Amino acid sequence: MNEEQYKFLCKWMVGNGRPPLSQIEKELIKQAIDSAQSPMEMVVSILALLPRNQ
Numbered sequence: 001m002n003e004e005q006y007k008f009l010c011k012w013m014v015g016n017g018r019p020p021l022s023q024i025e026k027e028l029i030k031q032a033i034d035s036a037q038s039p040m041e042m043v044v045s046i047l048a049l050l051p052r053n054q
Contacts, residue, residue, distance in 0.1 A: 003039070006039060006042070007033050007034065007036075007042070010033050010042060010046065011029075011030050011033055014026055014029045014030060014033075014046075021050075021051070025049065025050075025051065028049050029045075029046055029049045029050070032045035032046065032048075032049055033045065033046065
């Protein structure tokens with residue numbers, strides 16, 4: 001898979017995953033995915049933005 005396919009898959013999981021995220025949380029994570037320069041940066045960004053108490 002190329003980088004764009006990984007980004008698409010990550011954004012799909014954010015939109016359809018469990019537990020459900022708020023619209024603001026989804027948009028912030030999607031923006032972080034789009035601006036990531038590497039797969040590791042993408043993962044770190046997602047983990048940093050996920051809610052902790054769910």
